[in-house]
Amino acid sequence: MDFKSFKEMLKNKVLALFILAALACKANPRVVADVPGSNNLKADLQQEVIVKNLVDLFEKYHYKNVPLNDSLSSVIFDRYLKNLDQGHNYLLASDVKAFERYRTTLDDDLRKGDLSTLFQMFNTFQARYNERIRYSIAQIDKDYDYNGGGTYAYDRSKMPWFASAAEADAMWTNRIRYDLLNLKIAGSDAAKNKQTLKARYENLLSQASKTNNQDAFAIMMDAFTESIDPHTNYFPPLKAQEFNEEMAKNFEGIGARLTMDNELVKIAEIINGGPAYKAKTLHANDRIIGIAQGKDGEFVDVIGWRIDNAVTKIKGPKGTVVRLKIIPAGQDLSSTPKIVELVRDRVVLEDQSAKKTIKTVTSGGKAFKIGVITIPDFYMDFKAYQKGDPDYKSTTRDVRRLLDTLKRDKVDAVVIDLRRNGGGSLPEAIQLTGLFIKSGPVVQTRDARKVEVDEDEDPGIAWEGPLGVMVDRFSASASEIFAGAIQDYGRGIIMGTQTYGKGTVQSAIDMSRVISTSDKMMLMAAAAGEKGPVHNVQKPNGGTVTMLDNTPKFGQINLTMAKFYRVTGNSTQHKGVFPDIQFPMIYSAEKYGESSEPSALPWDSIKTSKFTPFADLRQIRPVLASLHDKRMKASPEYKYLVDDIAEFNKRDDENDVTLNEAQLRKERDEQEAKALARDNQRRAAKGLPPVKKGDPKVKADPIDFVQDESLQVMADFIKLSAGDQYTLKKPIVKQ
Structure with missing residues (x-):
C-alpha cells in the first residue's frame, strides 16, 4: 500500500471513529414510525444540534429568562398544533388525543435535541393534509345543486x-362546492371551472410532495x-439570507422576482436597475426550465423544482x-x-426604499406645499457599512437626500x-430622529443587567420646519421609537391610530458562532462520511482544521435580549404610541397588535432620561384636534371610513358563507353596488361623470382619506406654528 492510500485510509478511520464517538454521546431519540400518505420526514443531525443550542441560548440570554419546563412544554405543544392546523381543517380529534401524551415531554425532548415526537406529529398532519386534498380532487367532477340551503365554514x-x-x-x-360556485359566479364555463379547480388542487398536492x-x-x-x-x-440559512437582504435592501443576483406556475419557475417581475432590466432579455411571465453556471456549465433541468432551490442556483456573487x-x-x-x-x-x-411626493393642500384660501416621505421599514446594509463602503444604503441616508x-x-x-412600517434597524430609528432634533437621547434600552441611553450626537438638523408623522396599528418597533421621540421632544404632530406596541429589542445571532467546535467537527465528519470530500484549512493562529467543501450553515436566531423605552421612561410595549390627532382604528387591539399576543412581555416604565424639548406643543395639540374633529363631522369620507370599519368588523366576525347561488349573488351585487x-x-365631488357597472371607463382615483386629512392638519399646524405664540425654532428647556 502506498503512502497516499494509507493516509486516506487512516483519515477515513479517524472520521468514522469521530462519528461513532459523537453519536454514542447523543441521547437515543424516539423512533419516528412511518406514516402512510406523508413524506415520512425525520430530523437530521444538524437540526438536533441546533435545537440543543437554541435551548441553551434561551435559558442563558433571553430577556424573559423563562426556564424550559413542563409548563412551557404545554404552551409549545398548543402553539405547534396551531401552526400545523390553525383552521382545524385537517387533523382529526383522535389524532390530537394521541398527541396529548407529548404535552409535557417536549421540554425534555428539545433539551436533548430529540425532534422525533415533533416530526411524528408533522408527518401525521401531512398525511391528513394529503388525504383531504385527494378527497377534494375526487369531488370536483360531481354535479352540485346551488338552489337549496347550506353553508361553507x-x-x-x-x-x-x-x-x-x-x-x-x-x-x-362543501369547500369544493364553494370553490366551484365562486368560479361559476365569475362567469366561467362549468367544464372549464372543474378543470381549473382540479389543476389548483393537484398543484397543492404536488407542492406538498416537495415538503x-x-x-x-x-x-x-x-x-x-x-x-x-x-x-x-x-431562520434557517436560506430564510436568514432573505431576512438580511430585506434589511439591506439589496442582494447579488440577476434582479428578477420569481414565482411558481404549474411546476414551472416563472418570472413574476423584473427589478428596475438590475442585470435583467439592463439586458432586456428576460420578461415577466417567461418560464425558466434550465439553469447553468458560468459560460460553459451544464444545464440543470429545474422543471418541478421548489422555488427556493431554483433561487439558490440563480443568485450568486457579483460578476459571475x-x-x-x-x-x-x-x-x-x-x-x-x-x-x-x-x-x-x-x-x-x-x-422598497424611502420615497417622496409633494402634495399641495389649500386651507383658508392659501395653498401649502407639503413633502410626504414614505418609509416602508428601517433598513441598513450593515455588511457594506462594515466594509467601509461609502455608498452603503440606509433609511437615514435616503431620507436625508429626499x-x-x-x-x-x-x-x-x-x-x-x-x-x-413594521420596524427594522434600531440604529436607523435613532439616526433618523437625529435628522429632526439638535442632539440628545432618543431611546433607552434595558437588558438583564443595565439601562443604556442611545443618543443622537450630531447637532445638525436636516429639517427644521413643521413636521408630521403618520402611523397606524401596524407601525411597530423602530417606527414607534421614532414617533415616540418626535412626540416627546415636541418636534412634530403624530397622526393616525394607536401603534402596534412592540417594545422589545432583538439581536441577530449567527448560529455558527454559537455551535461548539466539537459539534461542528461531528457534523463535518458525519457529512464527510456521506458526501465525501474534506480538505485541510489553515487556522489564523497556526495549525489546520479539517473542513468539508460544503461546510454546514446553521441559520440565524433573532433573540429578544432587551426592551426599549421612550425618553420619558415609558415603554411602548403593549400600549404603543397614541397619536396627537386620532383616526378611527380599523384593526382592533384585541385581535391585532402586541396586546393580542399571549406570550408578549408586559408594559412597564423606567426613569425619565434628561432631554431638552424642541418646542412646547401642549397648547397647539388640542387646537389641531378641535379643527380636525370639526372637519370630520362634515366629511363624507370620514363617514365612509367609519362605514368601512363597521363592514370590516362584521366580515371579520363571520366564519361561514352561503352555498345558495341566488343569495350569494345578491350579497355580492349589493357590495358592488355600494362600492360603485x-x-x-367621489367622482361627483371632483366634477367627473358617473360610471356604470361594467363600464370600462377609469374609476375615480383611489382616495387616501387619512393622508388627505393629515395634510389638512399640517396646514393648520403651519399656520399656528408661524405665530409668535407657537414657534418651532426656539427650543424650550422644560415641557
Whole structure:
C-alpha cells in the first residue's frame, strides 16, 4: 500500500471513529414510525444540534429568562398544533388525543435535541393534509345543486377538531362546492371551472410532495420560539439570507422576482436597475426550465423544482455568469427554448426604499406645499457599512437626500408616513430622529443587567420646519421609537391610530458562532462520511482544521435580549404610541397588535432620561384636534371610513358563507353596488361623470382619506406654528 492510500485510509478511520464517538454521546431519540400518505420526514443531525443550542441560548440570554419546563412544554405543544392546523381543517380529534401524551415531554425532548415526537406529529398532519386534498380532487367532477340551503365554514379555528373522517369529508365537500360556485359566479364555463379547480388542487398536492425536513423544522422552531415571545425567531440559512437582504435592501443576483406556475419557475417581475432590466432579455411571465453556471456549465433541468432551490442556483456573487434556458411568455412548452446569459450584479431594491411626493393642500384660501416621505421599514446594509463602503444604503441616508430635494422645492412642511412600517434597524430609528432634533437621547434600552441611553450626537438638523408623522396599528418597533421621540421632544404632530406596541429589542445571532467546535467537527465528519470530500484549512493562529467543501450553515436566531423605552421612561410595549390627532382604528387591539399576543412581555416604565424639548406643543395639540374633529363631522369620507370599519368588523366576525347561488349573488351585487355608488359620489365631488357597472371607463382615483386629512392638519399646524405664540425654532428647556 502506498503512502497516499494509507493516509486516506487512516483519515477515513479517524472520521468514522469521530462519528461513532459523537453519536454514542447523543441521547437515543424516539423512533419516528412511518406514516402512510406523508413524506415520512425525520430530523437530521444538524437540526438536533441546533435545537440543543437554541435551548441553551434561551435559558442563558433571553430577556424573559423563562426556564424550559413542563409548563412551557404545554404552551409549545398548543402553539405547534396551531401552526400545523390553525383552521382545524385537517387533523382529526383522535389524532390530537394521541398527541396529548407529548404535552409535557417536549421540554425534555428539545433539551436533548430529540425532534422525533415533533416530526411524528408533522408527518401525521401531512398525511391528513394529503388525504383531504385527494378527497377534494375526487369531488370536483360531481354535479352540485346551488338552489337549496347550506353553508361553507371557511374559518373553523374556534370549532372542535373533526370527530371523524366522515365529518371532514362533509366539510371538504362543501369547500369544493364553494370553490366551484365562486368560479361559476365569475362567469366561467362549468367544464372549464372543474378543470381549473382540479389543476389548483393537484398543484397543492404536488407542492406538498416537495415538503422537506427543513420546512417541518422551521414550523417546529416557530412554535418553540414564539411560545417564549412573539418576536424571537429562528431562520434557517436560506430564510436568514432573505431576512438580511430585506434589511439591506439589496442582494447579488440577476434582479428578477420569481414565482411558481404549474411546476414551472416563472418570472413574476423584473427589478428596475438590475442585470435583467439592463439586458432586456428576460420578461415577466417567461418560464425558466434550465439553469447553468458560468459560460460553459451544464444545464440543470429545474422543471418541478421548489422555488427556493431554483433561487439558490440563480443568485450568486457579483460578476459571475448564470445562463437560463427560457420558454418565452405566451409560447408553448414544446417551443424551442431561448438561452439567456446574464452577469450577476448588486441589485438595489429601490421600490422598497424611502420615497417622496409633494402634495399641495389649500386651507383658508392659501395653498401649502407639503413633502410626504414614505418609509416602508428601517433598513441598513450593515455588511457594506462594515466594509467601509461609502455608498452603503440606509433609511437615514435616503431620507436625508429626499429632505435636501424637498428643501430645494421649498415645501412648507414635511410628513413622514410610517403606516404599515413594521420596524427594522434600531440604529436607523435613532439616526433618523437625529435628522429632526439638535442632539440628545432618543431611546433607552434595558437588558438583564443595565439601562443604556442611545443618543443622537450630531447637532445638525436636516429639517427644521413643521413636521408630521403618520402611523397606524401596524407601525411597530423602530417606527414607534421614532414617533415616540418626535412626540416627546415636541418636534412634530403624530397622526393616525394607536401603534402596534412592540417594545422589545432583538439581536441577530449567527448560529455558527454559537455551535461548539466539537459539534461542528461531528457534523463535518458525519457529512464527510456521506458526501465525501474534506480538505485541510489553515487556522489564523497556526495549525489546520479539517473542513468539508460544503461546510454546514446553521441559520440565524433573532433573540429578544432587551426592551426599549421612550425618553420619558415609558415603554411602548403593549400600549404603543397614541397619536396627537386620532383616526378611527380599523384593526382592533384585541385581535391585532402586541396586546393580542399571549406570550408578549408586559408594559412597564423606567426613569425619565434628561432631554431638552424642541418646542412646547401642549397648547397647539388640542387646537389641531378641535379643527380636525370639526372637519370630520362634515366629511363624507370620514363617514365612509367609519362605514368601512363597521363592514370590516362584521366580515371579520363571520366564519361561514352561503352555498345558495341566488343569495350569494345578491350579497355580492349589493357590495358592488355600494362600492360603485361611493365611487360615483367621489367622482361627483371632483366634477367627473358617473360610471356604470361594467363600464370600462377609469374609476375615480383611489382616495387616501387619512393622508388627505393629515395634510389638512399640517396646514393648520403651519399656520399656528408661524405665530409668535407657537414657534418651532426656539427650543424650550422644560415641557
